[in-house]
Amino acid sequence: MGEERPNLRWGVEQKLQFIEFRLFWEGHVNRSDLIEKFGVSPNQASGDLNRYIALAENNMIYDKSGKTYVRSSCFKPLFLKPDSTQYLAQIRSVAEGVVSPDDAWIGNLPVFDATPAPARGIDPIILRSIVIAIRRVEAIEVLYQSMSAQDPEWRWIAPHALAFDGFRWHARSCCEKSGQYRDFVISRIMDTRQTRAPQKQAMFDIAWEEVIELAVGPHPELSAPQKRAIELDYGMQNGRVSIPVRRALLYYALKRLGLDTEPSARKPQDQQIILLSDPNLSQGASSIGGGIR
Amino acid sequence: MGEERPNLRWGVEQKLQFIEFRLFWEGHVNRSDLIEKFGVSPNQASGDLNRYIALAENNMIYDKSGKTYVRSSCFKPLFLKPDSTQYLAQIRSVAEGVVSPDDAWIGNLPVFDATPAPARGIDPIILRSIVIAIRRVEAIEVLYQSMSAQDPEWRWIAPHALAFDGFRWHARSCCEKSGQYRDFVISRIMDTRQTRAPQKQAMFDIAWEEVIELAVGPHPELSAPQKRAIELDYGMQNGRVSIPVRRALLYYALKRLGLDTEPSARKPQDQQIILLSDPNLSQGASSIGGGIR
DNA sequence: TTGAACCACCCAAAAAGTGGATGGATACGG
DNA sequence: CCGTATCCATCCACTTTTTGGGTGGTTCAA
Numbered sequence: 001m002g003e004e005r006p007n008l009r010w011g012v013e014q015k016l017q018f019i020e021f022r023l024f025w026e027g028h029v030n031r032s033d034l035i036e037k038f039g040v041s042p043n044q045a046s047g048d049l050n051r052y053i054a055l056a057e058n059n060m061i062y063d064k065s066g067k068t069y070v071r072s073s074c075f076k077p078l079f080l081k082p083d084s085t086q087y088l089a090q091i092r093s094v095a096e097g098v099v100s101p102d103d104a105w106i107g108n109l110p111v112f113d114a115t116p117a118p119a120r121g122i123d124p125i126i127l128r129s130i131v132i133a134i135r136r137v138e139a140i141e142v143l144y145q146s147m148s149a150q151d152p153e154w155r156w157i158a159p160h161a162l163a164f165d166g167f168r169w170h171a172r173s174c175c176e177k178s179g180q181y182r183d184f185v186i187s188r189i190m191d192t193r194q195t196r197a198p199q200k201q202a203m204f205d206i207a208w209e210e211v212i213e214l215a216v217g218p219h220p221e222l223s224a225p226q227k228r229a230i231e232l233d234y235g236m237q238n239g240r241v242s243i244p245v246r247r248a249l250l251y252y253a254l255k256r257l258g259l260d261t262e263p264s265a266r267k268p269q270d271q272q273i274i275l276l277s278d279p280n281l282s283q284g285a286s287s288i289g290g291g292i293r
Numbered sequence: 294m295g296e297e298r299p300n301l302r303w304g305v306e307q308k309l310q311f312i313e314f315r316l317f318w319e320g321h322v323n324r325s326d327l328i329e330k331f332g333v334s335p336n337q338a339s340g341d342l343n344r345y346i347a348l349a350e351n352n353m354i355y356d357k358s359g360k361t362y363v364r365s366s367c368f369k370p371l372f373l374k375p376d377s378t379q380y381l382a383q384i385r386s387v388a389e390g391v392v393s394p395d396d397a398w399i400g401n402l403p404v405f406d407a408t409p410a411p412a413r414g415i416d417p418i419i420l421r422s423i424v425i426a427i428r429r430v431e432a433i434e435v436l437y438q439s440m441s442a443q444d445p446e447w448r449w450i451a452p453h454a455l456a457f458d459g460f461r462w463h464a465r466s467c468c469e470k471s472g473q474y475r476d477f478v479i480s481r482i483m484d485t486r487q488t489r490a491p492q493k494q495a496m497f498d499i500a501w502e503e504v505i506e507l508a509v510g511p512h513p514e515l516s517a518p519q520k521r522a523i524e525l526d527y528g529m530q531n532g533r534v535s536i537p538v539r540r541a542l543l544y545y546a547l548k549r550l551g552l553d554t555e556p557s558a559r560k561p562q563d564q565q566i567i568l569l570s571d572p573n574l575s576q577g578a579s580s581i582g583g584g585i586r
Numbered sequence: 587t588t589g590a591a592c593c594a595c596c597c598a599a600a601a602a603g604t605g606g607a608t609g610g611a612t613a614c615g616g
Numbered sequence: 617c618c619g620t621a622t623c624c625a626t627c628c629a630c631t632t633t634t635t636g637g638g639t640g641g642t643t644c645a646a
Contacts, residue, residue, distance in 0.1 A: 009602080009634080010331040011304035025421055031624065038303045044603050046625060064611060067623040084415035086391050088462060091455065098379050110427045111454035115546040116536050118509075120528040122377035128318055134403045147519045147562075161404035162384065166459065166549075168526055169381060188525050216411075226440045232481050233461055235413040243409050253408040255563070256459075258548065265558040269440075270548070302603075302633080324593070337634050339594065357643060360592045587646100594641075602633065610625080616618090 012048070014038075017079045019052045021105050023060055023071040024082050030068050033107065117167055120187040129192040130171050134159050139176060141193040144184060152190050158198035159184070160205060165252035172208055172248060174198065181205040183248070207248040214243040214253065215276040221268040230272050240276055305341070307331075310372045312345045314398050316353055316364040317375045323361050326400065410460055413480040422485040423464050427452050432469060432491040436484040437477060445483050451491035452477070453498065458545035465501055465541060467491065474498040476541070500541040507536040507546065508569040514561040523565050533569055 008016070015038055022029040034045035049069060053060055056078045063070045091112050093099040101109065133140040139158040146153070156176035163170040163183065170183040176199050217240045218227040227239070234241050245253045254260040259275055301309070308331055315322040327338035342362060346353055349371045356363045384405050386392040394402065426433040432451040439446065449469035456463040456476065463476040469492050510533045511520040520532070527534050538546045547553040552568055 010333070011307075011633095012602080024417070025424070027425070040303070040602095041604050042624085043605075043626090047603085050625085062624075064623085065613080067612070069624095082417040082421075083391070084417045084420045085389065085412075087417070087420065088415075088455075088457070089386060089389075089391050092457065093382060096378065096382075098376070098382050108428050110424050112456070113454065113539055113542060114457035115459050115542050115549045116538060117459070117549075118527045118534065118536055119378075120526060122381075124317070124375040124377045124380070127377045127380065128375075131318070131403050132320070135401050145518070145522050145525055147522050150518050161406065162381075163405070164381070164385065164407035166408050166410070185522075185526060188522055223440075225438070225443050229438050229440045229478075229481055232438055233413060233478060234411045241411065243411055245409060246406055249406060249408050255551065256408045256410075260563065261554055261558040265554040270553065304602090305633080325591095333633095334635050335593090336595095336636075340634085343594085355593075357592085360643070362593095589646090590644085592641100592643080594639100596638080596640105598636095600633105600635070602631100604631070605629095607628085608626085610623105612621100612623080614619105614621085616620105 011038075012051070013079065015048050016052055016055070018105055019049065020056075020059075020077050020080045022107060023069075023075060024077060024080070025087060026107050028063075028066070028068045028070045029060070036102075037105075119167060119169075122169065122186050126189055126192055127186065129195075130159055130186065130189070131162075133195055134161065134171075136195075137198065138195040139174075139198040140195045142184070142189045143191040143193070145188045145190065154193065156199075157184060161208065163249060165249065166256040172205065174200075174203065174205070179203075181207060181248070205248070208246055210247045211244050212247050212250060214245050214250075214257075216241055216243055216257070216259075216273050217276045219263075219268040219271050219274050222272075226269070234273065304331075305344070306372065308341045309345050309348070311398055312342065313349075313352070313370055313373045315400060316362075316368060317370060317373070318380060319400050321356075321359070321361045321363045322353070329395075330398075412460060412462075415462065415479050419482055419485055420479065422488075423452055423479065423482070424455075426488055427454065427464075429488075430491065431488040432467075433488045434486040435477070435482045436486070438481045438483065447486065449492075450477055454501065456542060458542065459549040465498065467493075467496065467498070472496075474500060474541070498541070501539055503540045504537050505540050505543060507538050507543075507550075509534055509536060509550070509552075509566050510569045512556075512561040512564050512567050515565075519562070527566065 015034060018034070018037060019029050022033060029049070031042055031045040031049060034040060034048055035042060040048070056076075058072055059075045059078070060069050061072050062068075087106070090099065090104055090106055091109060092114065094101055094104050094106070094109060095112055095114065129140060132138075137160070139156050141154055141156050143152045143154050145151075157171070157173035158176060159171040159173035161172040163172050169186045171186055171189075173182060173184050174180070175182045179200070216234065217236065218230040222230065230236070231239065243253070251260075257273065258266070258271065259273070263271060263274060308327060311327070311330060312322050315326060322342070324335055324338040324342060327333060327341055328335060333341070349369075351365055352368045352371070353362050354365050355361075380399070383392065383397055383399055384402060385407065387394055387397050387399075387402060388405055388407065422433060425431075430453070432449050434447055434449050436445045436447050438444075450464070450466035451469060452464040452466040454465040456465050462479045464479055464482075466475060466477050467473070468475050472493070509527065510529065511523040515523065523529070524532065536546075544553075550566065551559070551564065552566070556564060556567060
């Protein structure tokens with residue numbers, strides 16, 4: 001079995017990975033797949049397929065009747081670790097238009113849909129200026145539509161991290177007007193202007209650094225099989241799972257998990273999970289509630 | 294200005310795109326960046342950088358003092374359309390471990406975190422068998438932990454689509470026991486067995502095909518600036534936005550949008566949005582509530 | 587002034603890829 | 617049963633890409 005992996009060029013490695021990806025997920029590869037995906041000649045595609053066979057002898061055989069290379073029963077991936085998350089992320093990327101079906105490695109996309117995340121498009125120039133300010137540890141002047149001011153206002157912020165709350169992207173920043181760390185919703189930034197050194201960079205963003213462990217369990221009023229199903233969903237052990245959350249993101253995490261309302265607001269089957277006592281919670285939730293500007 | 298784009302080989306095109314990606318987002322590229330990312334020799338990297346200059350003359354200049362190629366002021370992308378969604382999706386992919394930092398094109402990753410989505414890992418073999426059943430329009434026997442049965446049970450389902458509810462992945466399937474279309478949570482599938490032709494494939498999955506327009510607006514008790522901020526977040530026009538949702542996913546969509554509880558369950562600032570009357574809603578919600586098994 | 591860290595360029599040789607041509611195996615429709 | 621279409625394999629000469637070994641230039645900082 002030729003299972004050595006010689007030093008291959010990047011392009012060759014990519015093609016071999018592609019062959020293996022298709023073999024695992026679809027069960028077969030064609031010469032024409034390589035031709036379409038990498039724009040090579042039929043000639044070269046033949047060569048690459050045979051190169052793969054030379055390197056991973058028992059993984060693939062040519063099915064003359066099916067006119068295609070098929071995964072053999074003793075297939076063992078050599079260039080790729082099969083990963084569901086990766087496969088599913090690719091489906092989502094295609095559905096969101098981030099990746100064109102031509103660039104995706106999945107050949108035969110299953111029918112797919114997702115609950116809509118009405119994420120407004122972010123101007124790449126604005127996002128870039130924020131990212132650069134984070135990298136350079138600078139303050140940047142942004143035209144921001146806050147929840148309190150009537151119209152968008154120019155204000156100085158010193159961003160230090162990006163955060164995603166499940167819907168929107170935030171720039172975790174020190175607001176130089178109040179001197180406090182807040183979340184600025186990136187889609188509410190209408191424009192950016194100049195940058196300069198931050199006013200007081202010694203201060204720590206404590207709510208960002210502090211990590212709270214959220215103990216979650218199935219709703220106690222569920223039946224035993226219902227509890228078991230929920231435990232499976234969340235990967236719970238002994239009826240509980242511990243979810244680490246930055247305190248700065250606690251408000252959003254609770255909202256996303258559906259734990260931001262009274263337990264009575266939903267039926268147990270809809271609520272599904274509950275918090276298993278969290279000492280920091282009441283303190284954290286109240287001090288975070290006004291964190292968004 | 295040499296702005297023709299000759300037929301380039303796939304590998305070359307990739308490298309030029311990488312150069313442009315780095316130029317746009319980071320503002321600079323090095324020969325060493327190409328060397329690390331594509332494993333080429335310093336020699337070749339020089340060649341590729343000069344090839345880029347030859348093709349996009351005014352986009353990049355060498356800064357001798359900074360010892361790096363920098364984006365010129367009149368930069369115009371030629372091989373890539375800058376896209377925030379793509380950039381942010383890449384950050385998330387790296388954070389989730391889907392893409393290793395070495396494979397990501399972003400050189401200097403900003404500090405980042407997200408609200409946790411406790412998505413349990415899915416066995417790629419199980420996912421593959423579901424995807425194949427969808428593609429082949431087959432029924433498949435799965436060992437499923439339902440919400441009603443005490444222990445996992447073998448049952449036949451005929452899946453036809455994948456769905457993502459914001460947390461979990463579902464296989465939208467015809468349950469051959471009840472003859473009805475339901476959502477099967479993929480992480481609750483413990484194992485799969487044989488496949489066969491589906492029992493009655495003539496039946497349509499009406500709840501899947503039917504698309505409901507969800508009219509959403511800012512919470513009426515918010516102040517005018519607060520409303521304006523929310524309108525920005527969701528891209529609303531004239532205080533409303535219409536979100537299309539398959540009826541099969543309506544239950545999850547409402548949950549994700551925080552619209553599955555009484556409006557009084559949260560303060561207006563936390564609720565943020567409300568439904569602007571939906572005639573199909575009451576009917577839809579009740580008939581979907583039990584859709585998950 | 588010296589070394590380090592960049593980059594440019596020249597050369598011969600290997601590897602990757604193209605285009606054209608020939609041929610084999612299989613399936614499908616008349 | 618025959619012709620045709622569709623896969624793939626292989627040989628050839630040729631081009632492009634890439635490597636490796638050089639040599640040298642510029643800038644910065646110690």
